[in-house]
Amino acid sequence: MKALELQGLEVAYGAVRALKGVSLEVYPGEVVTLLGANGAGKSTTLRAISGLVRPRAGSISFMGEPLTRLSPVQIVRRGIAHCPEGRRVFAGLSVHENLLLGASGRRDRGIGEDIQRMFGLFPILLERRNQAAGTLSGGEQQMLALARALMSRPKLLLLDEPSLGLAPLVVRSIFGTLKALKAAGTTILLVEQNVNLALELADRAYVLRTGQVALEGQAKELQGDERVARAYLGGAA
Amino acid sequence: MSDLEYVLQQLINALSIGSLYALVAVGLSIIFSLLRLTNFAHGDMMMVGAFATLFAQLAGLGFLPAVGVGILVSALAGVIIERVAYRPVRGAPDVTMLLTSVALTYILENLGILLFSSSPRNFPLPDWMNHLYSFADGRITFNNINLLTLGVTLLALLFLNWFVRRTQVGLGMRAAAEDLTAAHLVGLDVNRVIVVAFVLASAFAGVAGVLWAAQAGVVEPQMGFTPLLKAFVAAIIGGFGSIPGAIVGGFVLGALEVLIQSLPGDWGLSPYRDALVFALLIAFLLFRPGGILGVRQEVKL
Ligand SMILES: Nc1ncnc2c1ncn2[C@@H]1O[C@H](COP(=O)(O)OP(=O)(O)OP(=O)(O)O)[C@@H](O)[C@H]1O
Numbered sequence A: 001m002k003a004l005e006l007q008g009l010e011v012a013y014g015a016v017r018a019l020k021g022v023s024l025e026v027y028p029g030e031v032v033t034l035l036g037a038n039g040a041g042k043s044t045t046l047r048a049i050s051g052l053v054r055p056r057a058g059s060i061s062f063m064g065e066p067l068t069r070l071s072p073v074q075i076v077r078r079g080i081a082h083c084p085e086g087r088r089v090f091a092g093l094s095v096h097e098n099l100l101l102g103a104s105g106r107r108d109r110g111i112g113e114d115i116q117r118m119f120g121l122f123p124i125l126l127e128r129r130n131q132a133a134g135t136l137s138g139g140e141q142q143m144l145a146l147a148r149a150l151m152s153r154p155k156l157l158l159l160d161e162p163s164l165g166l167a168p169l170v171v172r173s174i175f176g177t178l179k180a181l182k183a184a185g186t187t188i189l190l191v192e193q194n195v196n197l198a199l200e201l202a203d204r205a206y207v208l209r210t211g212q213v214a215l216e217g218q219a220k221e222l223q224g225d226e227r228v229a230r231a232y233l234g235g236a237a
Numbered sequence B: 001m002s003d004l005e006y007v008l009q010q011l012i013n014a015l016s017i018g019s020l021y022a023l024v025a026v027g028l029s030i031i032f033s034l035l036r037l038t039n040f041a042h043g044d045m046m047m048v049g050a051f052a053t054l055f056a057q058l059a060g061l062g063f064l065p066a067v068g069v070g071i072l073v074s075a076l077a078g079v080i081i082e083r084v085a086y087r088p089v090r091g092a093p094d095v096t097m098l099l100t101s102v103a104l105t106y107i108l109e110n111l112g113i114l115l116f117s118s119s120p121r122n123f124p125l126p127d128w129m130n131h132l133y134s135f136a137d138g139r140i141t142f143n144n145i146n147l148l149t150l151g152v153t154l155l156a157l158l159f160l161n162w163f164v165r166r167t168q169v170g171l172g173m174r175a176a177a178e179d180l181t182a183a184h185l186v187g188l189d190v191n192r193v194i195v196v197a198f199v200l201a202s203a204f205a206g207v208a209g210v211l212w213a214a215q216a217g218v219v220e221p222q223m224g225f226t227p228l229l230k231a232f233v234a235a236i237i238g239g240f241g242s243i244p245g246a247i248v249g250g251f252v253l254g255a256l257e258v259l260i261q262s263l264p265g266d267w268g269l270s271p272y273r274d275a276l277v278f279a280l281l282i283a284f285l286l287f288r289p290g291g292i293l294g295v296r297q298e299v300k301l
């Protein structure tokens, strides 16, 4: 069964047509990356999946069930976590509180245990436990955003530009974590500007251009493929 | 009258009126922090609370149980206005929400006039409420209404502080106030958080309405108008959207008003008290929109 399937997805912001019929799929255990230039519609695609924007047409289904009518809260409870562009940690709240909020949709008893797990995954967060999230460095905030998303125990993780604005060394470390998550079987839809890193990590890739899929294929095959660069520049795919 | 006694008396007056402003202002600020909405109907929750208390007393309840009913009814009214008026326009442009809020005030006040007529009604109080304490040969006086106003406000604010810091819904309120989109993304039940915020804010307004009516001795449909405007000024002074700011702003405004009132008569300023207060509002909006505590947040009306 497909974990996620988008068919003919169209999204508009007022008169701006951000997505003009996007179809893509993600299988369980897969890492799929969504590439494309600024304004191509990558974030919009993720926003539509997590229910922040309502599609004008097309369908989204998750584990075989339609998502299009559900609220963001219901979508999180179905098992989709969205780690947004720009991290969006709750700057005035402590690291610990941010992690607790990541489990907002959960009612089980394992939350405390999972917080410990996150501290195991990102030891720096344990050190910063009671510090306001806004005082963390960019890299630490990205780790927190990732850990917060994982706190919902997602079946599918949506990641929007986790490398944005970070130093190369920090980016390496974040991608190391993503590799570990992948090895553990996490299903990921990754939006990235860093094409090389993304294609290295992913199984498959889609390249968006002005709201449409311009190119898709196995990540390995697209590595070094000049069609990717051309899709970015806006030429023919 | 010695200087010290005079200052003490003015301090009592300032604390008494300031705590009322603070009580109303925190509710305005909580709602604003979540929805970027200036809830003008907040003042009408005072009216609802006071009238409900009045009618509960007329129906035979004792004063304190009647106040309990009043607070419950105003909390319920808050839930209703959120559901019926504000939820449908949530996420709409700020102007739409503002107009909804203004329209709602008109509707509620006219409904009040229709139901209760516009003439003030006597607000019955038990004798102990008016019990007067007198010190220094009557140069310092206050009554149980003053004491109760201050005491109840302090209790309410302590409760709010505990709620916001120590409960799960409180954590959700702080998160949603910071970043509503991110709150949605982590799976927070934002609707529930907002409903709880309206319950708290409106219950506080209900309490303030009863205390206001007790001080004035009467209730009337438009009784919420002046305190709402004052609370709005207080919230702006403190930094709109900030709970500590609203509290500080409330007391600062109370102190300022008492100060203006007590200026020498030949300065001729005291008749212009309210005008001065609103001049202060404009000054803050222009020169210090973050309030005295410097909350970094633009104020949209
Ligand atoms: N809130 C909005 N209102 C109006 N237009 C928007 C809004 N958000 C995005 N857009 C427009 O929709 C298009 C797609 O934007 P989107 O954010 O999805 O791009 P992106 O691929 O994520 O770009 P980036 O790499 O810069 O993050 C762009 O043309 C953008 O200007």
Ligand SMILES: [Mg+2]
Binding pocket: A042, A043, A044, A085, A160
């Ligand atoms: Mg984007």
